[in-house]
Every structure is written in C-alpha cells, then in structure tokens.
Amino acid sequence: MDKWECPCGYIYDPEEGDAESNIQIGTAFEDLPDDWVCPKCGAEKEYFEKLD
C-alpha cells in the first residue's frame, strides 16, 4: 500500500496507521475517513501527495 506525504512533512504509512485518530494499522490512505486530517498540522487529505 502506498505512503502519502503531507506538505508539513508527516508521512501517512498504512503499516503504521494513525493511533492518535483511531486509524487501524493496514488502513489504506484512500480508506481514511473524509474528515481525517494530518495528525501533525491538521491539513486535510486533499493536500497529501502520494510518494512514488
């Protein structure tokens, strides 16, 4: 599954999930809730870019 990076530098890695927002390990970026935001800076999903 792909990693996605926020402009602030935070990287969403499905293998880690996002415990702070109750996101289970193994959740693909595309399956994150629409209201999920970057846990570091609060940016919305639309600002993230997929890492090659």
Added chain:
Amino acid sequence: MIEWLIIGGGIHGTYLSHLLVNQVGVDRDEVKVLDPHEEPLAAWLMFTANCGMHYLRSPATHNIDIPVLSLYRYAKSSTIKSIDTFIPPYNRPSLPLFNMHCDHIIRHNRLGALRIVGRALALEKNGRSITAATTAGPLKARNVILAIGLSEQPYWPPWAYSLKTSGARINHLFDFNFGPAKTSASSLTVVVGGGISAIQTSIKLSASLSGKVRLISRHPLRISPYDFDPCWIGPKCLKEFHLSDFGKRRNSVDQARINGSAPREVMAEFHRAVSTGQLEYQQGRIQCASTDGRRIRLKTDTDIKWADAVVLATGFHPERPGGAFIDQAIRSFSLKCGACGYPLVGKDLRWSENIFVTGPLAELQLGPCARNIIGARNAGRLLLNNWSSL
C-alpha cells in the same frame, strides 16, 4: 513598468518568482527579483556553509520547487547518486542535496534571469503603481513583494560591541565576511551561543582549527527535531492563531519558536567531539568582555576565561528587518505595524493596496514558520488563494 517586483532574492523571493511565472503564468518579463547579491540564495548558501550544516532541519517537502515532492524526484535522478540524501525523522535532505536541487530548479526555470543586482532604497507611490528607488536605478512596478529576511542583522550581544571596536579577534558567524581567526595549537577559540548554529559551528571549528574550541551557552543544550511544532504549518495551530489579535500573535510566535535546540544527530556528533577532547562545553552567561590587545577576557557568571578568538553564533536581531528602507516605506505609504514593529497584514499578505510581504515581515499572519522554507510555500498558497483579488 513591470507587474511584480520582488525585493529580496533569498529562498522566499526565489520561490515566489518561480510560483508567479510557472504556476500563475505571469509573463517572465513582468517579474523581477531585486537582490544585492550576484548569486541567488547567496545568504542561505553562505550561512549554511559557515556553520557546517550537514542536514536540514526541515523535511524534503519544504523545497523551492512548485511540486511538493520535487526534491524526492530529483534525489532519484542519476546525477546525485554519490551524495547523502535523507535522514530521519521524516525525510530531511542533506545540505548538498538541497542546494543541488535549488540550483537545478533555478537553472531549469531560468530564475536567475529574473534577477536584478541592486539594493532597494525607497518606495514611492506613482499613481496606481510603485516606483522603487534602487542602486540599480528606478524600477516601476504594479505590485511589490517585500521578501526581506534577517540576514543583514546578525545579533551582537552588548558585551561584544566594545570588543568589535577595539579590534579583538571576534566575529559573527552570520557576518558576510566571516572567517574564523587562524589559531595555534595552544590557543582557545570560544564559540558563543546555544542553538543549532552554535553547536554545528563548534563541531566544525573543533575539527578544522589546530587549537582548542569551547562552546559557551547560556542554557543547557536541548534536543528538539524542529525549531517549531509542525502544528504551526497547518490549521491545527494556525486556526486559533488567526482568531487572536495581533498582540497575542506576537507572543504566540515568540513562544512557539524552539530557540536554542538541535536535532538528535547533531547533539550526538557534538557529544562525540566533546568525548574525544576536541571540544569543550561550558554553561554560562557572559557578563562582560575586554581585550589586552592580544587575548580576550570573558567574564561569565561563574568564572573568567581567556580566549584567543571569539565566534558569535547568537542568531539574528529580532527587530523588524529592512532597516531604513522599510522605515521609509512605512512613512510613505502609512503602513500599519503592530506594537512589535512588524507589519499588520491580512490573509492575502497585503500591507497596502499593492505591497505584499513574506518571510519574517509576514510573521503576524504566517505564524512561527514564516521565516522558514515552508513559510515561503505557505505565503505562496495565500497569494494564490487570493489571486482573483490581486
């Protein structure tokens, strides 16, 4: 007359010129960048080299190209395979990689051709446009962006002034003519400061000078991966910041910047140098200093030390940058400032009808990240968000 004159050709001015030409689509002939240095990013290149930086403190997404992942893609190109690339946490680029990427972006986009070498002296209203008096002659523009950083105001503590005028071997890391004094094997060079630049400089000098090097810092050395919490890059912290009045914003900015700290890998290198005896560390506050014409006497709150040379790594003076030039612009355009002297600007970074700010001048709008690379990107985003009204 041109459409956009950017005053200041550092990271911020260079990025915004790139954005205007290659994202917004402003004609290249309508954008000029005025800067006193021959080369783009001159202050950045000099300061980072002076202090011996190996890796940036900011992640790869904080770069001067328009695509946020540009630096990653560049790092995969064949030309840079031989150099260090990134270090955790997150992916922080090595200084050589970052600088090569900057050079690539500037060359590839011919941003150097937008530059005019000169210094701004005054701004005057000229109907609906502005005329800038500069050392390169008058420049008339529809809009002006002030992208002036702190590079011309290195901070000299009061005790250091008298040494400077008495000809002692003291200089500031961020002076444009900086060069550490050559010393003998039995000599002592004292580095003063407690932040990342001071720590990096003491490591660099301890490896390059033949004598001893001692770092004197007012406070214990602190580990922090960032110089501000990343929450200040996005709405997590900025939302509340923008709801507060400008007086409170100044306090928020000052409190949010984690001054006097360094990332873990820099501290590890520092401790290695101390353990080998190359470098000494002392916590103390220098109260006064004098010279006998040859050596420098430093009186701290705990002892007296004699040094052969002193290097100040005490950062920049926090006063509003731009000096007399900005003072004149404020008078001429009746520009509003907060009690701290910094510009009061709206969400479009507009200081008057056609004067905009970025960098530290935009601190009361961009927040604690204003002077960093990400501050330039956030400034660009605000300008684009309000493009239809510009």
